[in-house]
Amino acid sequence: MPGETGATTSGQLRVHNLLRVLRAVHDGGAMRTRAQLTHDLDLARGTATVLVADLIGSRLVREEPTVQRTRGRPTRVPGPHPDGPVALAVDFREDSWTVAMAELGGRLTTRETRPHRPGPPEAVLGELADALRAHVRALGQRVAGVGIAMPGPVRGDRLLDVPHLGWRDVEVTALLAASRIAAAPLPVLLDNDATLAGLAEARRGALRGVAVGLHLHVDFDVGGTLILDGRPLRGAHGTGGEFGHMPLTGASGVCACGATGCWSLGVGANALVRLTGGEVTPGQGREEAQRIIAEAMAGDDRAAAALTSTARALGQGVSALVNAHDPQVVTLSGVGADLRTHAEEAVREAYLHGLMMFRRDRPPELVSSALGSEGILVGASEMVFDAFLTPRGLHAWQQAVSPLAGSVAEHRRPTG
Amino acid sequence: MPGETGATTSGQLRVHNLLRVLRAVHDGGAMRTRAQLTHDLDLARGTATVLVADLIGSRLVREEPTVQRTRGRPTRVPGPHPDGPVALAVDFREDSWTVAMAELGGRLTTRETRPHRPGPPEAVLGELADALRAHVRALGQRVAGVGIAMPGPVRGDRLLDVPHLGWRDVEVTALLAASRIAAAPLPVLLDNDATLAGLAEARRGALRGVAVGLHLHVDFDVGGTLILDGRPLRGAHGTGGEFGHMPLTGASGVCACGATGCWSLGVGANALVRLTGGEVTPGQGREEAQRIIAEAMAGDDRAAAALTSTARALGQGVSALVNAHDPQVVTLSGVGADLRTHAEEAVREAYLHGLMMFRRDRPPELVSSALGSEGILVGASEMVFDAFLTPRGLHAWQQAVSPLAGSVAEHRRPTG
DNA sequence: GTTGTTATGTTCTAGCCAAGAGCAAAAAGG
DNA sequence: CCTTTTTGCTCTTGGCTAGAACATAACAAC
Structure with missing residues (x-):
């Protein structure tokens, strides 16, 4: 794959x-x-x-x-x-972060979650760097790299935007490097959390072996990624998969991203809170969204209406993406999985209604993520192994193990 | 690539x-x-x-x-x-078809265009089969395959839908095979015209060497394809790239595809005709669209308004796709290229306005196709060569040239 | 026009790699 | 205890590319 x-x-x-x-x-x-x-x-x-x-x-x-x-x-x-080599995986969220370790084969072993207060990137990432440094010390040369999932668009080494934290264009890799998490230079890889949730699904979840799959991760808003032969489609600069910022449902209003009418305005935790008349507190809506879903299931009318509305918006948006990309399966994680479970009819009806005629006889299945909240960490570790399981990564490892026997030659020029 | x-x-x-x-x-x-x-x-x-x-x-x-x-x-x-090997390329349209020949290197040589009357697939495709048979006779064993571009969604060997011809689920390959266009079985490959226009752009046009590109082919409606490392993203069943059937502009009304509010309703030749109060005659709108654009340039108010409206819709839709996929370049062919040329401001304004904030500093360029109307034929021939330039294709060719010397072994099982 | 320079094609050898055959090993079945 | 079955190990063989040495064919300089 x-x-x-x-x-x-x-x-x-x-x-x-x-x-x-x-x-x-x-x-x-x-x-x-x-x-x-x-x-x-x-x-x-x-x-x-x-x-x-x-x-x-x-x-x-x-x-x-x-x-x-x-x-x-x-x-x-x-x-x-x-x-052998291990990957350090980080799931960085608006209010906390989790560090885990994965060995070859993908098993996640240690895990450490810590909350953090909103603050400047330097401070928050400094704490993360401390934790990473401790892990790297304990593991020595074994660390093949650090994979970090971020709750916002990532371009190369930069985290471009986290509205809930007020962060803009943060050079995460540079900040961590400045904190010297390792003696020798260590690959630090960044990507969007929704992309990594999709990557995890592609390798160890419901998109395994699927040639073309679509993963949608619904959290505060909607992110996702198209999976091609097990690889997420990252775009020219790494900021692909921002499906939540297409105007797919005719929503009104300006989105935090700067565009108008984004799909994300009608789906996700923030939409649920807003639709039930609540105030959106940056980074605090996850539990509230779960509460609203629970209330809806318990019979609360306003909560039920909000649930149905977001479910419809989800289905409608998915249909547009299916029309455009013809995936074999669509997987949903985060609140998306909850909507599919608890408002299946509304999702399904809107989904089928939005499909082109010729797609309706055998529409791609909507499936809940097989990995759940674990997915992001799994994806972050898979990203590290993707970089490691290459000629370059193998060469570096073999050099470290036995610097003399060079089974893997780096590169060479012919006589010319 | x-x-x-x-x-x-x-x-x-x-x-x-x-x-x-x-x-x-x-x-x-x-x-x-x-x-x-x-x-x-x-x-x-x-x-x-x-x-x-x-x-x-x-x-x-x-x-x-x-x-x-x-x-x-x-x-x-x-x-x-x-x-050496040659590809036969067919650009099949609602009112005519063109057959061309391409040799290794991609040069198109002979070309034969013939109009056809609307009619049942058997009759129309029968005439095409006759023309193909003549070419195959003249070329002997040299024909590596036939690539056919179709003006509608294609799934495997089937043309699913051509609204303007009233065709549904036509087994094109089977019909041509029944007409025995060649003595020996010959690869006949089908794909959507917009996808092939994008493929051509990727190999010999403005998307050459581009890692992630988006091509949009605007004809009667909008089709396209995402290009990844020179390969179009075809989807799980080959029907990907139907970007025109996402509700990107808040259009109202049911589209011929069966969905609601499709982007295609506001862009393309049919939209231009409709917006100037004309009647949409199936398959006949190309010249009329050109006429409307000419009138707009000449100062006709109604034509100018229609031009601006479609240009805005084009820009808005492109921005949504750019948000979602982060391409490096966006290329436009067909009426799309005309809109970009003759209503650049309207396209550009709507495009920039629809982009996420962090994309606005360096938005992907909108470029007109480098191949123009030639693109579809080029793409059809490239599709044939894509299949030919594989171990399988090479093996078949070498078998035909010298059946004894098997330089390319087909497959093998280890001892077990 | 002769010689030198330069870039490229050709030939041959060495080194490396995977396939496969034959043999050894380690289990279950009878 | 012997047979059957499956897998691992070792060694030979054929094939491939790299690279060196040589040949070739142009231009450049005198």
């Missing part, structure tokens, strides 16, 4: 095949036996032997025995090496 | 490199010298010699002398072989 490699020389061929094995181990959650991997990757047994031995030698993988009860010589399960 | 290959064995490595050279020849319009290709593809000179010799032996390529005036041993230009 992740990035292609495309070997040209026999040296690159080896790297490509090492990565194929490594990615297969990772994507399979470190559950597949070596025999299965050999078969799935269409390798000769001898080749698999050599490749796995190489990965074990590089401290990337370790083989564990199986608990199988099959005939024949028992095979083993290549999984994460105890000294 | 086109499809990846991803070799795993040394045999596949050779195929991969043969295709890299062949694609480089094709993408470069058969203009690059062998020395340039060697450098661009980062090959050793010896490797280039072997690869080019192999391609020449397979009658895929022929080297022509250069007219260069440089020092050193003169290099030559690999270009299309006189007995």
Whole structure:
């Protein structure tokens, strides 16, 4: 599913095949036996032997025995090496952040959540940097990178806008680098939380194996991402997937983003609060939105009307996106999943009504996220592994493990 | 730019490199010298010699002398072989169709346009089949495939809907196959005209080398495609890119597609006709739209108002798509290019106004198509070459040229 | 016009890689 | 305890690209 490699020389061929094995181990959650991997990757047994031995030698993988009860010589399960690479994943929200650790195979291990007060980026990110530094100290060279999910559009190393915090154009990576979270330079990768929720869904959730999928993450407003062969479509500068800022439902009013009539104005936690007459407190609407949904289910008329209205807006917007992109499945996370669950009829009716005729006989299914609130952290760690499971990442790792044996040559120019 | 290959064995490595050279020849319009290709593809000179010799032996390529005036041993230009593969490209419209021929490098050669009366698919496509059969007879084994651009959504082998012709769910490929256009089975590929216009722009137009581009083809209504690394995003079933059927401008009324408030209702030839009080005659509005634009330029108030209105709707819709997808460039073809040229201010104002704040400092440029009306034919031929320039296509060709020497093995299973 | 310079094509060898065959190993079944 | 089954390991073989050495064909300078 992740990035292609495309070997040209026999040296690159080896790297490509090492990565194929490594990615297969990772994507399979470190559950597949070596025999299965050999078969799935269409390798000769001898080749698999050599490749796995190489990965074990590089401290990337370790083989564990199986608990199988099959005939024949028992095979083993290549999984994460105890000294192997780990990703640090951060889910940064308006009111708190969570740091987790993921090893090869994707399992999230430690987790640490801390609230933060609204404040200038330097202060808030300084606390995060302290926590990251502690993790990096404990893990040593094992940290392959830090992946950070942000609640706003991200362009390269910059967080462009978090209305609820009043943050504009924050150079997150530079601030963290200034806090020296690691002795050696460490890859710090940033992306939008909705994009990463979609990435997680693509790799370990309901969009697994789906060629074209659409993920929508509804939180305070609507974000999302189109998934292509397991890769999110990030756009030319990384700020793609802002579906919430298209005028899909004929809403009126100016959005916080600066555009007019955005879809987000009618869906999401803020819309629920506004529709029930509440005051939108920046970054504080999640619990209130849950409360409104609960009230609606309990029979409160005003809450029910708000729920139905947002559900309709959700369905209508989804239909427009399905018309445009022809996805195979649409997944919903955050409040989107709640709307689908608790106001299914309203969502579905608006959805079908908005579809082009020829799409109505077999419309793409609307599915709730398989990962729930975990998704963002999973996506952040997958982003780190995406960068790591490349010729470049592998080369860097092997250099660190054994600087002399250069199995993966960085680059080279022909004679000319 | 086109499809990846991803070799795993040394045999596949050779195929991969043969295709890299062949694609480089094709993408470069058969203009690059062998020395340039060697450098661009980062090959050793010896490797280039072997690869080019192999391609020449397979009658895929022929080297022509250069007219260069440089020092050193003169290099030559690999270009299309006189007995090499050709693509047949068809631009099928509501009132006529055009057949053209393209050789490796993309040059369009013969061209034949014929009008057709509205009628049942069998009759109209029968005439097209006759023309194709004649071309295939003349070209023999050289025809690598037929690419057909259709003025409506295409799912696999089916043309789903052409409102202006009253066609629904037409099995185009099956009908052509029944007409036996070739003795041996021939790849017949179908796609939407707007998608192919975008594909052409990506390969030989203004989206060349652009990682993420958006092409919009405005004809009777609005179609388009997102271009990713030179590949159009076709969706799960091939019906992606129907941007015209999102409710982006708050238009009222039911669209011919079955949805409500579609963007297409306010842009395009039909909208121009409708806005000037004219009657929309199915499939006949192209000249009238041009006339209205001319009148507007000449000072006619009603025509000018219609022009401005559609231009505004165009700009507004584009801004929504830019918000969502963050393209690097947006290209416009058909009436879209005319609107951009003749009502630039209205388009631009609406475009900027609809953008999210953080996109306004450096908004993606709106550019007119570099290929104009040629684009659809170019795109149809590129689609054929995309399928041909793959291990599968190369294998089939080499089998036909010399059935014994199997340089490209089709597939294989390991010992197990 | 002869020689030098430069850039490119060709040929040959070395090194690397994966496929595959044969053998060894490790389990279950009888 | 022996057979069957499945997998891992080792070694050979064929194929591929890199790179060096050589050949070639132009221009440039004298």
